[in-house]
Amino acid sequence: MRIFVTGAAGFIGSSVTEALLTRGDEVLGLDNFDPLLYERRHKELNLRAIGQHPRFSFEEGNIADRATVRRLLQGADGVIHLAALAGVRPSLREPERYMRVNVEGTVDVLECCREAGVNRVVVASSSSVYGARSKVPFHEDDPCDRPASPYAASKKATELICANYNELYGLGTTCLRYFTVYGPRQRPEMAIHKFVRMALAGVAVPMFGDGDSGRDYTFIDDVVAGTLAALDGQDQHYHVYNIGGSQPVLLHELITSIGQALGRDVTIEKRPWQAGDVPVTSADISRAQAELGYNPQVPLTEGLGRFIAWYRATLA
Numbered sequence: 203m204r205i206f207v208t209g210a211a212g213f214i215g216s217s218v219t220e221a222l223l224t225r226g227d228e229v230l231g232l233d234n235f236d237p238l239l240y241e242r243r244h245k246e247l248n249l250r251a252i253g254q255h256p257r258f259s260f261e262e263g264n265i266a267d268r269a270t271v272r273r274l275l276q277g278a279d280g281v282i283h284l285a286a287l288a289g290v291r292p293s294l295r296e297p298e299r300y301m302r303v304n305v306e307g308t309v310d311v312l313e314c315c316r317e318a319g320v321n322r323v324v325v326a327s328s329s330s331v332y333g334a335r336s337k338v339p340f341h342e343d344d345p346c347d348r349p350a351s352p353y354a355a356s357k358k359a360t361e362l363i364c365a366n367y368n369e370l371y372g373l374g375t376t377c378l379r380y381f382t383v384y385g386p387r388q389r390p391e392m393a394i395h396k397f398v399r400m401a402l403a404g405v406a407v408p409m410f411g412d413g414d415s416g417r418d419y420t421f422i423d424d425v426v427a428g429t430l431a432a433l434d435g436q437d438q439h440y441h442v443y444n445i446g447g448s449q450p451v452l453l454h455e456l457i458t459s460i461g462q463a464l465g466r467d468v469t470i471e472k473r474p475w476q477a478g479d480v481p482v483t484s485a486d487i488s489r490a491q492a493e494l495g496y497n498p499q500v501p502l503t504e505g506l507g508r509f510i511a512w513y514r515a516t517l518a
């Protein structure tokens with residue numbers, strides 16, 4: 203298949219692209235190296251890891267540039283739309299920017315899909331749509347109309363837009379609610395990457411709140427497998443799936459596990475709870491298991507080891 207991947211230079215985008223190429227697909231990647239969350243050099247490193255693959259072409263550009271998106275969509279069999287501004291906390295500072303990229307940008311991509319007649323579209327949503335719920339695990343049918351951050355609101359809006367394009371135009375679309383993805387190439391501002399970097403530098407790691415917030419960490423290979431399964435299984439309907447690891451881990455446990463994996467003591471600096479953060483995320487993955495054959499394989503201890511090995515080989 204010929205697949206158009208937005209956000210192809212990012213953490214998940216470059217990993218999905220690599221997997222598509224490995225299995226024989228052709229990939230057209232688009233990314234504008236947005237500098238808000240992290241530096242361009244990390245994304246260039248991601249692209250370099252994919253290499254000069256003969257079935258991969260990459261273009262630097264913006265999803266809002268419809269002429270470019272239209273051109274790259276010519277002859278595409280499917281789209282994996284991952285380009286977005288991720289991250290909860292920065293979205294409180296720049297809500298307009300998040301809405302422009304995540305909400306309007308999704309409309310730009312879907313409009314081009316509609317025009318081009320591309321009917322196989324997988325879109326990144328997020329566990330953050332569930333808001334500050336304490337009832338776990340989260341199921342796709344749970345209400346999620348109380349987002350805790352502009353980022354979460356932008357992802358819920360993304361889902362509604364996808365549902366609407368299915369309703370109006372029959373665009374076959376699947377939204378994947380990713381749960382805290384980690385592993386090689388993880389964004390440098392995300393917890394595991396940041397904690398490993400700081401611990402190796404002998405700097406205290408910040409612990410927001412009292413350490414008992416929980417996250418359902420999901421290894422990148424499992425996320426890639428779920429994403430490709432959604433792409434392959436796409437029919438003419440609209441779907442939503444949780445793509446999680448289904449084993450929530452408390453923040454203080456995560457920090458302890460990182461210390462054990464690194465073989466060193468990690469000093470913690472306590473910080474106040476952050477607005478926009480949610481106390482827990484936990485995925486009910488039964489729908490993705492039943493309909494996509496999604497079965498996360500990598501437990502946190504193994505995934506941490508694989509992340510640290512990549513970090514040492516690539517960035518340390």
Ligand SMILES: NC(=O)c1ccc[n+]([C@@H]2O[C@H](COP(=O)([O-])OP(=O)(O)OC[C@H]3O[C@@H](n4cnc5c(N)ncnc54)[C@H](O)[C@@H]3O)[C@@H](O)[C@H]2O)c1
Pocket residue numbers: 208209210211212213214215232233234235236237239245263264265266283284285286287288289303307326327328329379380381382383384389
């Ligand atoms: N990593 C996670 O834990 C996680 C969890 C839930 C959802 N998600 C979602 O998954 C997707 C990928 O996340 P990621 O962690 O790989 O983030 P990332 O920042 O590494 O990747 C996103 C990429 O999109 C690009 N981009 C941003 N705006 C763009 C624009 N206007 N035009 C073209 N490219 C643009 C960025 O340059 C970046 O390379 C995002 O939609 C994110 O919201 C990620």
